[in-house]
Amino acid sequence: QQPVQSPQAVILREGEDAVINCSSSKALYSVHWYRQKHGEAPVFLMILLKGGEQKGHEKISASFNEKKQQSSLYLTASQLSYSGTYFCGTDYGDEGGKLIFGQGTELSVKP
């Protein structure tokens, strides 16, 4: 089952914060976050494993709530370079090698 992302789109001013959520109807083993710039391939941001800690990279971090079967991506003090479409990918741990992506969240950061 495809995970559900929210919101579908968000517009920010530089310096503002945003949260993107990813929810699954099935128990998760891991959650991956990717960013895709227009016309390019998705690029890996981070992975959160079941039982693992919250991950972060500079001003982008993510959390994983196993009980609620959801993950959230936090973008702090957004920069113009953060613009793009963000995808969460979910692995349920029962079918090796299979990563299912959500429908994406389009983030636009304006000056």
Add this chain to the structure above:
Amino acid sequence: NAGVTQTPKFQVLKTGQSMTLQCAQDMNHEYMSWYRQDPGMGLRLIHYSVGAGITDQGEVPNGYNVSRSTTEDFPLRLLSAAPSQTSVYFCASSYDPYSTSQGPYLTQYFGPGTRLLVL
């Protein structure tokens, strides 16, 4: 190290024609996958492979065939193209998650994509 390569970059087909989208990787990854991307639908998994000789269906496998005769190559075949297959196709590869010497679990390295238009 070229990473994941895909050919062609762009293709126009007529309904009913067949074609093969090529994908190759030089990172010695065991796992490879094909996704299609359509507006508002995100990335949907078509087929995937956990090693040479092993393939399995993803979310939207109908109309597509795959085979994996080598670790490096994972071609996607459209036997009889339909307008509904107009999309951007991405191939991806990842490490074997049970190989502890290699990177993060199931991290996908994507190719540049193939834009397919079926008329």
